[in-house]
Amino acid sequence: MIDIRRARETDAEVISELFHIAYGDSYFYPQYYDIQALKRMILSDDTLFLVAEDSETETVLGTASVVLEVGAHADLVAEFGRLVVHPKGRGQGIGSQLMQARIEFVQDRLHVGIVENRSAHEFSQRISHQHGFHPVGLLPNKFQLGDRESAALYVCHFGHALELRRNHPHLIPEVYPLAKLALENCQLNCDAIIEAEPRAYPHFHQFEVQEMESELYPVLLRFERGRIKQREIFGRMRLHYGLFQLRASHAQYLLAYRDGLMVGAIGFSIDEHERTGKIFELVSLDDSPIYFLVSELVRRCREEYSIDYLEADVSAFSPQMQQTFLENGFLPAAYIPAMIFHEVERLDVVRMVCLLTTWNGDSLQVFEPGKAIADLVDQSLRLRTALPKLMQAVNTAPLFAGLSEEQQQYVAASAELETLEEGHVLFRPDDPADKIRVIISGEVEIQNCHGKTVGTIGVHESLGDLASVSEPSHRVSARVKSEGQAMLFSRDALQQLVHTRPDIGMILFRNHACELADKLQRMNVHALFKQE
Template sequence: MTVTIDRATPADIAELRQLYYAVYGPHYPTALGTDPAEMSRLIADPHTLWLVARHSGSGGLAASAAVHGEAGSRVGRLEGLAVHPERRSGGLAHALTDELCRRTLDTGRLDSVYATVRTVSAGPQRVVSRNGFRPMGVLPNAVDLNSRESLALYARHSPGVLDRRLPVTEVPAPLGPLLRTVGASLGIDYGHVRRTAPKTVPARPTTAARLEMIEAPSFVRRRFHERFPDSERWFYPLHTPNALLASDDDSFEVYAYLNRTGRYCSLIAAAPDPAAAADYLEPITRTLTRAGAGYVEALVPLSEHGALSAFLAQGFIPSALYPAMRPESDGDGFHDYVVMSRTAEQIDFREVVVDAPLQPFLDAYAAAWASTYLPTLEVAS
């Protein structure tokens, strides 16, 4: 049976929800496949390209995928890739992904597109790999579906973007394994980057401010856009905060996206600046863990040695590297970013299935985790 690929329409929403239920069951953690109002918004969004594969005869949906973007950003996220269980042998995942990349990357509409890929089997990894995406790292315990799952970060860049990366002179030494792995995967030379000891993080004052957490999505969103009209100051693009953590002395605020279904959290921005909250990463993470986040992550520029050191000091692990993720605000170069992650739950890689190109990233994460959490033992002879 042949299919045609075209844009999703509002008339498809009911059938799209059935498709995502058939593929992921009742625990799919994103609104793209579950919330009719959000699905309608994304279909109409000029910064989102949502494609579906239809049976040529009946018009029924066989597969779906989207690249989601936002105003002011040239980064897209491949999401919602779903092929009906009865149509998985027809190459539809490859065809949809290829068409999305052709319309967004090959045309220069976006600089890069990333995807977080499940590791319950090698199939999803091979789909994105065949479409030019390359692995960037492993995100352990990143989402709760039927059970706690680890994800892999993949990305694909427009031609020439990786060649315009801005140089970085030094990074904290625990990032060494990740830089070597990404360099080998993408053919990038990080040999000139010095690996130095993490900077000492000042002790948090004994009279530390207490944290208050506000979960009022509309209020948080309005306040966030008032504080951050320019997306250059965000940690994480393509995430809208729905939670606010504020100190009771009004010294800082942290904006986060908390997904209670998937039980994960992304730190998006801090006011008046990230340094104001750096000394409080431990209580911030503890508060989010109590709120149900088994996994917390943040994006940090590779050039920010101090910020990376602060996250390392609080048990965050360099899980992935996104080269040339963001253009500089007043030039032609691109900044590299690091995904720093921390999980409150035991990591179990026994059920993880990784394709060969991803295996070195799993090894790099294990090395970074060991250097953070395992003590150095002295052996006396």
């Protein structure tokens, strides 16, 4: 028989031992090895610690906790985590019992519960899903456990949280697919409005930067109180928490000055053990220092702080801030509905991640309900590696002539990079016409149904476009004549692109018509030459 009870101060040593057994010395929160730190957390009102105990032997076989008030301004957000079961207790449903008990203890005290489940196995993901938590994101390489390990982010809403949710978030196109999946997973209709032509904050660089020292705290506090109009970045910490709390949490600020006057500040915390960072606040006199502060922090994380993972929770109602983070190397990794309490409503949040280490998603083990979101984040990360080559193709191929820089980035983000191996047949007659390629390098030979060559597709030209527009299947075959690379669009991806960005669709259709006319003329001349 297993009893679930609140942890007592005397349980600290047993809890620490459980983490040693489960993780060795590499658990990503070292305070769970520290007996005194554990005792303080057990006695704290901000942390709920539970243990699972064998009623006969009084042996502690598992533990789990809830960190309350992880949001600023009493956002009623709690993190469910630190679930550990002793090997002797596995297979007895202890993990599920601990999750159910945690919910019963704290559900009257919060609106939003979040869980960062390990992605190395499905155990914790299954437990979260069984107890009403829904997958809303994948946090890539967030944890340091030997090699870096990702987390599947799950969320559960309590009380009146969803009734207080503000409708119709405004999202940049890169965030929308993730938001749609997350909202649907939470049984919500996707009511997001896509910003067709998002603009980042302006690029200015004429600022001096200073790290905040103790004597600057009162100055920055007065500055912040007078400058916050509409918060766009959220986090547990705030400058109002006080200098002592900021120091205790390893929080720092970079201050931007122009002509000796403070014009902006970005607050962030660094975990040197985990090599991770989180942006929790950004305040400014006007729009001018915002882009600079984000860029400068990313540079320092990469070059000075040796950070592998940096995240920020961005308002789903601020496409300008979303675009600013995107242009500075961040990608949308999670979408959390109704996470932040602001004035009289709860706002959706986009968790954006800047990965400063190599991504390899091959070891992911994602529970079925979260696979679509995990695949989407994985695809975005892999695309980021291929993006320079794709951008080069967009810059030079006639099909994309006339696109603005922002439009080019959006098109490149909708494609995949494909390797073309010499002799490989890309499609044959009657194969589905569901892909369009733009050749980056190499050549592709087009043959009719009799095996005769009727044309060659070279660098910067498109392949499969005629069939995908006019017919469901191909009437010719395509074979790689010389190896190279291609920019690959699925028909669905192209249709989604045109649907969400009609401004891009108009340009593509115009260029497509011109290229088809040129291609057909060349093929007719080639056929005429063959007859002669």
